[in-house]
Amino acid sequence: MALDPVVLFFIVGLVAGLMRAEMRLPSAIYEFLSVILLLAIGLKGGIELSKQPFVSLLPDITTVLLMGFLLPLLAYPILLLIGKFKKADAASIAGHYGSVSVGTYAVAVAYLGALGITYEAYMPLFLVILEVPAIIVAIVLVRGVTKKTKWKQLAHEVFLGKSIVLLIGGLLIGWIAGEDGIAPIGGLFFDPFKGVLSLFLLEMGLIAASQVHSLKKYGLFLLAFGVLFPIISASIGVATGLFLDLSLGGAILLAVLAASASYIAVPAAMRIALPESNPTLSLTASLGITFPFNIVIGVPLYHQIAKLFY
Secondary structure: OOOOOHHHHHHHHHHHHHHOOOOOOOHHHHHHHHHHHHHHHHHHHHHHHHHOOHHHHHHHHHHHHHHHHHHHHHHHHHHHHHOOOHHHHHHHHHHHHHHOOOOHHHHHHHHHHHHHHOOOOOHHHHHHOOHHHHHHHHHHHHOOOOOOOOOHHHHHHHHHHHHHHHHHHHHHHHHHHHHHHHHHHHHOOOOOOOHHHHHHHHHHHHHHHHHHHHHHHHHHHHHHHHHHHHHHHHHHHHHHHHOOOOOOOHHHHHHHHHHOOOOHHHHHHHHHHOOOOOOHHHHHHHHHHHHHHHHHHHHHHHHHHHHOOO
């Protein structure tokens, strides 16, 4: 099957960045595109939440939260014992890989849409709740539970960060207004979704290319970890989806969430909670390796893994 155009946009940006082409979107445009994507994802999930009792989703939410705590706990000993990273760096990278990437999720939604594969529309709810557990795990692994940690400042950074506010805001608006209420503004958020995503990924390709140079310094371990650990995580995501009796599409999206790595919320949180960790290591792995891998190869690969289970 030919590559989806949105993936080709990312590849163009990545290649242009690697060749040091003079091409960057204005920061205001990039911010606007990210706002549209986050709100669109939240609104779609909120519309579906308005159609069913929230209480019925609590068992699924609890299970997904447990998965969110498990993934960084699996990554940490690999990074600490095999990768020989310092404790703070191992915890920080593990926190990135236990959290999620909105951009990768959006690509997976577009991929499923192109194939006509349906999925549970409340999946954006899982996207929101998976931002938090890995951050808590990373902090506790290094600091323990102590008053010295700036919990208030950290909570403000995590829960009032742009991505969380827009996703939760979209969910609430969609939930309160319902499908009929959102219909008049659907032309802004839903119809141009793939076009907005394409431009967003063009810029993400350029940003990812800026991180690749760090591989010269940190070697092959990050490259191997950034490719292999997401595959392990995706398999756990698919198994969790099967346990929750999700559809094939739902299991694929949960696999993508499990396999993705944060490059927005977690770096901001680690800057406050673990200032001694090296942010270059985490961003090189999550944005320079795992994000390109997931966009080009990972999403179709996780589809095939899910088909083996289903």
